[in-house]
Amino acid sequence: MVIYGRNVVREAIKARLHIKRAYILDSSNLSREMKQTENELRHLRVPVEKMKEEKLKNITHSKDHQGIAAKINDYKYADTFKTLDRLEHPPFVVILDQVQDPHNVGAIIRSAYGAGVDLLILPKRGGCLVTPAVLKTSAGYAFRLSISVETNLARVIEELKKRGIWVYAATMKGKPYYDIDMTGPIAFIFGNEGKGVRRLVMEKSDGFVSIPMAKKMDSLNVSVSVAVILFRAMEMRNNANS
Amino acid sequence: MVIYGRNVVREAIKARLHIKRAYILDSSNLSREMKQTENELRHLRVPVEKMKEEKLKNITHSKDHQGIAAKINDYKYADTFKTLDRLEHPPFVVILDQVQDPHNVGAIIRSAYGAGVDLLILPKRGGCLVTPAVLKTSAGYAFRLSISVETNLARVIEELKKRGIWVYAATMKGKPYYDIDMTGPIAFIFGNEGKGVRRLVMEKSDGFVSIPMAKKMDSLNVSVSVAVILFRAMEMRNNANS
Numbered sequence: 001m002v003i004y005g006r007n008v009v010r011e012a013i014k015a016r017l018h019i020k021r022a023y024i025l026d027s028s029n030l031s032r033e034m035k036q037t038e039n040e041l042r043h044l045r046v047p048v049e050k051m052k053e054e055k056l057k058n059i060t061h062s063k064d065h066q067g068i069a070a071k072i073n074d075y076k077y078a079d080t081f082k083t084l085d086r087l088e089h090p091p092f093v094v095i096l097d098q099v100q101d102p103h104n105v106g107a108i109i110r111s112a113y114g115a116g117v118d119l120l121i122l123p124k125r126g127g128c129l130v131t132p133a134v135l136k137t138s139a140g141y142a143f144r145l146s147i148s149v150e151t152n153l154a155r156v157i158e159e160l161k162k163r164g165i166w167v168y169a170a171t172m173k174g175k176p177y178y179d180i181d182m183t184g185p186i187a188f189i190f191g192n193e194g195k196g197v198r199r200l201v202m203e204k205s206d207g208f209v210s211i212p213m214a215k216k217m218d219s220l221n222v223s224v225s226v227a228v229i230l231f232r233a234m235e236m237r238n239n240a241n242s
Numbered sequence: 243m244v245i246y247g248r249n250v251v252r253e254a255i256k257a258r259l260h261i262k263r264a265y266i267l268d269s270s271n272l273s274r275e276m277k278q279t280e281n282e283l284r285h286l287r288v289p290v291e292k293m294k295e296e297k298l299k300n301i302t303h304s305k306d307h308q309g310i311a312a313k314i315n316d317y318k319y320a321d322t323f324k325t326l327d328r329l330e331h332p333p334f335v336v337i338l339d340q341v342q343d344p345h346n347v348g349a350i351i352r353s354a355y356g357a358g359v360d361l362l363i364l365p366k367r368g369g370c371l372v373t374p375a376v377l378k379t380s381a382g383y384a385f386r387l388s389i390s391v392e393t394n395l396a397r398v399i400e401e402l403k404k405r406g407i408w409v410y411a412a413t414m415k416g417k418p419y420y421d422i423d424m425t426g427p428i429a430f431i432f433g434n435e436g437k438g439v440r441r442l443v444m445e446k447s448d449g450f451v452s453i454p455m456a457k458k459m460d461s462l463n464v465s466v467s468v469a470v471i472l473f474r475a476m477e478m479r480n481n482a483n484s
Binding site for chain 2: 107110111113114115116139141144178211212213214215217218220221223224227228231232234235238
């Protein structure tokens with residue numbers, strides 16, 4: 001796939017991904033930072049192709065390329081249970097049930113990484129996977145976070161529960177997140193922007209979590225809700241360990 | 243100005259704003275919800291103009307119109323100190339120091355409303371004001387939140403401090419937000435997406451606040467940072483009152 005954006009390409013280099021080819025804007029005033037990235041790419045013997053704005057837009061299918069793109073192998077997903085088996089602390093997992101908007105998924109990846117989430121699980125169908133647009137919004141942090149894809153979320157939740165992980169679905173009518181003990185093995189499910197968590201997935205959960213509001217309003221944006229809950233969980237987990 | 247989006251137009255009706263004219267997509271399969279909004283508009287004697295996609299896009303300068311737009315007077319900003327004078331509880335204020343992206347400002351308005359913020363202060367120059375794009379992302383909550391505009395943020399901060407409000411600037415190296423007593427009169431300053439809070443504004447602050455991360459990373463998206471801090475503040479403020 002062709003990834004784009006300054007941070008994404010730099011993260012791909014840091015993650016030592018195999019970069020097959022790089023595309024850089026043909027411009028006489030590249031930033032110092034961009035020249036440095038170009039030098040690094042050449043040092044790694046990556047063929048670098050200079051091109052006009054229009055061609056770069058065509059190759060990336062985006063206006064957000066920031067003057068640089070790179071061809072890499074498709075995003076490498078993690079294995080759900082191998083990832084969990086490797087952990088030496090209580091798992092901290094996030095499941096997205098058909099979140100659609102690449103900007104939301106990218107922002108969630110960034111927050112999840114920052115909050116110390118061990119694994120993000122995406123459904124194979126009905127939601128956004130790790131696309132170049134998601135990588136762009138995640139500022140490349142998708143390369144550092146373990147992200148797995150599963151065909152049957154309900155079955156995965158069953159298995160997580162068997163392993164002693166408490167699974168909470170985020171809904172409008174759940175227990176306030178700050179009243180939940182989030183220090184142990186835990187997984188949070190966040191649903192689609194319009195429809196929320198699917199009933200089938202909801203029914204498999206151990207409980208429901210919500211964010212109380214000061215004033216009556218519709219739900220927050222999903223990426224905002226995720227951040228509020230994950231960082232509160234991180235705080236609790238840090239306190240429990242200190 | 244011409245606002246657009248289903249929620250925004252509905253919120254404008256709820257807020258009893260004077261709607262001069264409405265523009266609705268000329269389509270045979272409008273949703274039930276859209277027909278209801280159209281009926282409400284006609285009931286309020288608003289002239290409704292049906293038009294093709296292309297024309298609606300031209301009028302709104304956006305592809306995100308969702309089939310509906312309305313012409314209203316420019317957004318009515320609040321007065322900073324009159325708003326504070328009216329409060330019967332310790333003020334909870336947010337200041338944005340030149341946040342640029344309308345999506346960020348819109349998302350911040352939504353979170354601020356949900357977390358019970360009393361007043362959002364925007365600088366007159368160098369940042370995004372309440373534009374139709376901001377209204378769209380805020381899902382119309384900008385009509386419910388008091389938002390003021392100030393020419394000189396440094397002077398406003400001085401005045402807030404005189405009134406006993408503790409002013410914290412969000413930076414990468416501040417006190418962890420959860421270790422700050424956020425129950426009293428408080429204001430948080432969040433800076434520009436790239437540059438953060440300006441030095442001049444920073445110097446006026448009483449202290450610095452930051453969000454500790456589980457792993458080394460650049461800062462979170464500003465709208466995410468705002469939500470994490472505001473909802474933690476809301477939790478503390480609720481506990482202090484109960």
